[in-house]
Structure formats: C-alpha cells, structure tokens
Amino acid sequence: MALDAQTIQAAVDAAHRDCTTRTGGANASYIPYLASVDPSLFGVAVVTVDGAACTAGDSDAEFAIESISKVFTMARAMADVGPVEFHRKIGADPTGLPFNSVSALELHNDKPLSPLVNAGAMSSVSLVTAVDTEQRWSRILQTQRAFAGREIRLSVEVNASEQATNFHNRAIAWLLYGGGAMYSDPMEACDVYTRQCSTLITTEDLATMGATIAAGGTNPVTHEHVVDAELVPHLLAEMTMEGMYTSSGDWAYTVGLPGKSGVGGGVLSVAPGKLAIAAFSPPLDPVGNSVRAMAAVAQVAQALDLSLYKVPGAGDPPLDPLVKG
Structure with a gap:
C-alpha cells in the first residue's frame, strides 16, 4: 500500500470518527491529577519518517506522558x-x-x-x-x-x-x-x-517521538540525531515484549507493531522505517491502557497494512485487538 499523505490522513480521520463513540474504561483514579482530566478528549496522529504529520481531534491537547x-x-x-x-x-x-x-x-x-x-x-x-x-x-x-x-x-x-x-x-x-x-x-x-512521568506532551508530539524511533534514531522533523540506529531494534523489542503491559501479547498478535501505553491515556505504536501512530484518550481499561486510543491505533495500523508479521497478500486478522478470548 502506498503510504501517501492523503491515504494516511483518511485512515486517521476514519479512526477518530469510528472510535469516538467507543465507550468503557475510566480515568486513572490513584493519581488525583489524572482523575480530573476531561474524559472526552480524544486525539489521533501519525508522523512519518519524512516528517509529515496527519492529525485528527484533540491532537494538540497536552497530557501527562506517564509510562510512555x-x-x-x-x-x-x-x-x-x-x-x-x-x-x-x-x-x-x-x-x-x-x-x-x-x-x-x-x-x-x-x-x-x-x-x-x-x-x-x-x-x-x-x-x-x-x-x-x-x-x-x-x-x-x-x-x-x-x-x-x-x-x-x-x-x-x-x-x-x-x-x-x-x-x-x-x-x-x-x-x-x-x-x-x-x-x-x-x-x-x-x-x-x-x-x-510528569511531563506534558501532545498526541502529535508522541507520534513524532515514535517516528524518531521509526526513522532509526533521527528526528524526522528537526533532523537531530537523537539515538544511534543500532539501538533501535533493542528499543522496539522491549516495546513488543512489555509495552502494553499484560496486553502486550494480544497487541502483537492482532496489531503486529511494537507499542507503548501510559496511564495518562496515551498509546504509541511504531512501524519501523515508515511511521508512528499515536492516540490519546483518558479512560483506561483494567490493564491500564486507553480504550479509545488502543482502538484508534489498531484501526490505523490495519488500514495502512502495517503489521510486521503479515505475509504480503494475506487477509487482515479477524480479531478485535481489545478482546481476549
């Protein structure tokens, strides 16, 4: 699939539209600040390794980075x-x-x-x-x-x-x-x-941070060398193994990208050499992952055919990444 700006923006817009009505979850309550954040906030962003940004919703709203x-x-x-x-x-x-x-x-x-x-x-x-x-x-x-x-x-x-x-x-x-x-x-x-864990980022910031990893350690917007490319495979491996907490295996099985979540409501996934997808929505599932943000990132990844484990030409997995069997 050609990952041009128009295709990416369409996928981002569709994910934001389709996942806005997804219900369930609750703000983290054990940290008073997080409990007070507006639960209706919802942003989606993609930044490519060329530095192009595609956003939808509250992508410029700041939130606590937390575990990301x-x-x-x-x-x-x-x-x-x-x-x-x-x-x-x-x-x-x-x-x-x-x-x-x-x-x-x-x-x-x-x-x-x-x-x-x-x-x-x-x-x-x-x-x-x-x-x-x-x-x-x-x-x-x-x-x-x-x-x-x-x-x-x-x-x-x-x-x-x-x-x-x-x-x-x-x-x-x-x-x-x-x-x-x-x-x-x-x-x-x-x-x-x-x-x-207490710094503030936006959804577009988070996608840029992920795109820096996707681009081999060079920020695609500023062109600053941030981390050596030889470390990137190790970072992505760690994200695959534990980035989504006890849902990490399910995320790899169904979405097929390294990811990381935070109890501030952010979710990030990285497609090496291509782009990063980020989303933000405060209500969390029992594991500590944002309900809407997970759904949105998963939908964009599937729409853009980004799974690292998919055989070219094979169909999409008929699984909801948010549901365990």
Whole structure:
C-alpha cells in the first residue's frame, strides 16, 4: 500500500470518527491529577519518517506522558551503558504481572525483568550517567525534548500529584536496592522517575517521538540525531515484549507493531522505517491502557497494512485487538 499523505490522513480521520463513540474504561483514579482530566478528549496522529504529520481531534491537547516516558529513558540509559550491559542489568522479558507489581520482583530475587514496568524503569533511571539528581533529571528531560523536537516541560501540578502518591514505587526502589539492581540512591531514582512521568506532551508530539524511533534514531522533523540506529531494534523489542503491559501479547498478535501505553491515556505504536501512530484518550481499561486510543491505533495500523508479521497478500486478522478470548 502506498503510504501517501492523503491515504494516511483518511485512515486517521476514519479512526477518530469510528472510535469516538467507543465507550468503557475510566480515568486513572490513584493519581488525583489524572482523575480530573476531561474524559472526552480524544486525539489521533501519525508522523512519518519524512516528517509529515496527519492529525485528527484533540491532537494538540497536552497530557501527562506517564509510562510512555520509560521508552525514552530506556534509550538514554542504553546509550550510556551500551545495549549488552543494559540487557544484563535490566532484562527484556515480560513479567506477566501488573506494571507496578511487587510480586514480580519477589519472584526474581528483587531484580527487574523489563525496563517498561516500574521496577525496571527506576533501574533504568539509575543507570543514566550523572553526578547528581539534577543532572540525571536534566539529561532525561533533554532526551524527551530531542525525541519530540520541542521544549517538553515538567508539569508542576502533575509532579506534585505524583510525588504525593508514589509510596508504592518508593517501596519498589528499596527492594531493587536490596537486590543489587539499583545503581544510584534509590530515592533519587524514584524522584527522577516520578518527574519523567510528569511531563506534558501532545498526541502529535508522541507520534513524532515514535517516528524518531521509526526513522532509526533521527528526528524526522528537526533532523537531530537523537539515538544511534543500532539501538533501535533493542528499543522496539522491549516495546513488543512489555509495552502494553499484560496486553502486550494480544497487541502483537492482532496489531503486529511494537507499542507503548501510559496511564495518562496515551498509546504509541511504531512501524519501523515508515511511521508512528499515536492516540490519546483518558479512560483506561483494567490493564491500564486507553480504550479509545488502543482502538484508534489498531484501526490505523490495519488500514495502512502495517503489521510486521503479515505475509504480503494475506487477509487482515479477524480479531478485535481489545478482546481476549
């Protein structure tokens, strides 16, 4: 299929129109700020490796990046210590348990399995080269900005709400420290991790961040080299294994693209060498993935025939990616 701007825009418009009426889910309630976000907000965006953007709906509304930030801190830490060391210390396997699970740590001697759950994400933060807390935070924020191609900012309101409720993550950080899987002060890592989840992005920002990965590590809008191309396959593999939490297998089975979600309502999927699809809608399913955003990204991916696992000429899988059998 020819991925021209007209075809992509039609797919984006159709996904926004068709998924607007999809019901179900609820805003994350354990973080007060997220509970207060307008649940009717809904944006869809695609950015190609040539830098072309196609958007629909509330694609310029800012929302908290939350767990999608893990992808970009993973990239920063992997670049700092190298992919072999990163894999040895953090891992690349799904936990099979919720993203904030303590049981997953206990089952593996207080060591993380993936950088895309909270435990591994805080370990990733601790691997970022820095002399102190502020330098560590600055390097992570600058990485987000480079991927997005604009001045991403920390929301004081989101961060205050997160810091006031992150007791569970503090406990996980100490468990990691006890297991020898924390490479800085554990409370520093937890603090910086909480900040990285509290930045504000738009749906178009998120698609640009994904397109930077799709383009081999160079931002297609600013043309800035953000991360080495040799790291991109590792980033995409991690996203495939755990990016959609306990729905990651279902997402790969039915959508066929690496993805990442966040409890702020964002969903991102990357088609390597082609484009990235992003969507935003606050109401989440029980796993923590946005109901509308998942549906919209899946619909665009199918409309543009992007599955990495599809044999050319084969029909579309007759499965709803949001329904488990």
